[in-house]
Structures are given as structure tokens and as C-alpha cells.
Amino acid sequence: MDARLITIGPSHYCEKARWALDRAGIAFTEEPHAPLVHWLYTYAATGTRTVPALVTDNERITDSTDILHFADRALAPDARLFPTEEPLASEVGVLEARFDDELGPVARRLAYCYITRDRELFLTLFAGSLPPVERALVTRVERVLRALLAKAFKVSPHAAARMREKLSALFGEMSERLEDGRAYLTGPRFTAADLTFISLATPAILIGQPAENIARLPADYRETVKELRETRAGRWALDVYARERTQK
Numbered sequence: 405m406d407a408r409l410i411t412i413g414p415s416h417y418c419e420k421a422r423w424a425l426d427r428a429g430i431a432f433t434e435e436p437h438a439p440l441v442h443w444l445y446t447y448a449a450t451g452t453r454t455v456p457a458l459v460t461d462n463e464r465i466t467d468s469t470d471i472l473h474f475a476d477r478a479l480a481p482d483a484r485l486f487p488t489e490e491p492l493a494s495e496v497g498v499l500e501a502r503f504d505d506e507l508g509p510v511a512r513r514l515a516y517c518y519i520t521r522d523r524e525l526f527l528t529l530f531a532g533s534l535p536p537v538e539r540a541l542v543t544r545v546e547r548v549l550r551a552l553l554a555k556a557f558k559v560s561p562h563a564a565a566r567m568r569e570k571l572s573a574l575f576g577e578m579s580e581r582l583e584d585g586r587a588y589l590t591g592p593r594f595t596a597a598d599l600t601f602i603s604l605a606t607p608a609i610l611i612g613q614p615a616e617n618i619a620r621l622p623a624d625y626r627e628t629v630k631e632l633r634e635t636r637a638g639r640w641a642l643d644v645y646a647r648e649r650t651q652k
């Protein structure tokens with residue numbers, strides 16, 4: 405099978421899909437693009453606009469949750485991200501969908517509030533993984549891209565503060581869940597709920613970013629990252645990522 409994963413490199417929904425595919429041992433070639441430029445590629449390959457998009461010999465999968473289900477098909481039942489036994493199956497399904505609907509958009513908007521203001525940060529994050537021609541294009545038109553993204557995500561200091569509050573509440577709720585010492589959000593087993601929470605929290609706790617990149621962030625972004633990382637859920641996410649995200 406020759407699978408292609410069309411992505412925006414730093415997108416947290418793309419990391420969710422990548423992690424699930426890696427975990428299931430499914431080989432794929434990633435095709436990273438810049439935000440907005442990616443439309444050319446997703447429309448051509450799948451007729452839709454969002455990434456991640458997985459294109460295999462006989463399937464076009466255009467949603468990260470569907471990619472997790474696709475990855476699960478390669479795994480033994482007890483290793484699957486979506487357990488089938490109730491009530492666990494429902495609990496995982498509800499949490500996973502909630503993180504997709506709440507955590508993903510909120511963490512992304514927080515990050516865009518800062519990334520769109522900072523040329524260097526924008527190029528470091530988005531241009532590094534691009535093919536040379538697209539990198540040159542993005543470097544030329546970065547100001548326009550940043551302005552379009554700032555408008556699309558309605559960025560402002562007020563929005564950043566509101567996203568921080570929402571993230572604190574969600575991390576607080578997940579910290580309470582973990583208070584009884586359970587290994588994962590729904591109990592002793594790693595599921596789609598854990599993988600989705602951790603992946604979609606990435607823009608808020610900057611998993612995998614070296615300390616020097618975090619040190620360069622605007623002060624209030626840095627403070628938000630620090631505050632969330634220090635919660636029980638934040639520490640747990642960093643720890644589980646280090647343990648479970650073995651392939652990259």
C-alpha cells in the first residue's frame with residue numbers, strides 16, 4: 405500500500421493522525437504544506453479542504469477520527485484505540501469527540517493569536533518542513549498569509565486571554581479525572597481519548613518543542629504554556645507522550 409498523508413506540518417489534527425498511523429505500523433509518506441496553500445493539494449486529492457487527508461490505493465480519508473479508525477483496523481482488538489466493550493467504548497467516543505470539537509479549535513486559536521504576529525515564529529513553524537518551491541513562496545508571501553490567518557481566527561489579546569481560560573478549565577477537568585492515579589483518561593488502557601487529548605493539546609503545551617524555542621515565545625504565550633504544563637493533566641500529557649510516542 406502506498407499511503408500519502410497530506411498535512412500542514414505543525415497541525416495538531418495532523419499529529420493525531422500521524423501518531424495513530426505510526427502506532428499501528430502503517431507506512432505512509434507525509435506531504436506537508438503551508439496553511440491555505442494546502443487547499444490546492446487537498447482539493448486535488450480528495451475534493452475537501454481540511455488536513456489531515458489520507459490517500460491510499462482505494463480510500464480517501466478526510467477526517468482525523470476516521471484515520472484513527474483506519475489505523476485501528478491494522479491492530480489486534482486489545483491494542484485498538486477504540487475499545488468495543490461498553491461502557492468504555494462510549495466514554496472514549498464521547499471524550500474523543502469533545503476534544504475534537506473543543507480542545508482542538510481553542511488550542512489552535514490560542515497559538516494563532518501569537519504566531520500571526522511574529523514573522524520568525526511563523527516561518528520557523530510552517531516553512532521548515534515544506535518542499536523548496538513552496539518554502540520560497542511562503543517566505544515571499546508570509547505577510548499576506550499571516551494577515552489572512554489572523555482574520556480567519558479572529559486573533560486579539562482578548563481572544564488569547566479567553567482561550568487561556570478555556571484551556572485552564574479543560575486541563576482542570578482532566579486533572580480531576582487523573583487525580584485517582586489512573587494511568588489514562590478512561591482507566592488502565594491507552595485509547596483514542598488519550599491520543600486525541602495529547603495531540604490536540606500540542607499548541608497549548610508545545611510538546612516536543614525544544615526549550616530554546618519556548619524561550620523565544622512572547623511572554624504571555626510562554627506563561628500560558630508553563631501554567632498548563634504544570635497542571636496534573638499537563639504533566640501527564642508530557643509523560644505519556646514521551647512514553648507512548650515512540651515513532652516519529
Ligand SMILES: N[C@@H](CCC(=O)N[C@@H](CS)C(=O)NCC(=O)O)C(=O)O
Pocket residue numbers: 412415416417418453454455456466467468469504512
Ligand atoms: N474535523 C477535522 C478537523 C481538521 C482541521 O480542522 N484541520 C485544519 C488544520 S489544523 C485545517 O485543515 N484547516 C483548513 C481549513 O479549514 O481550510 C479532523 O479531525 O480532521
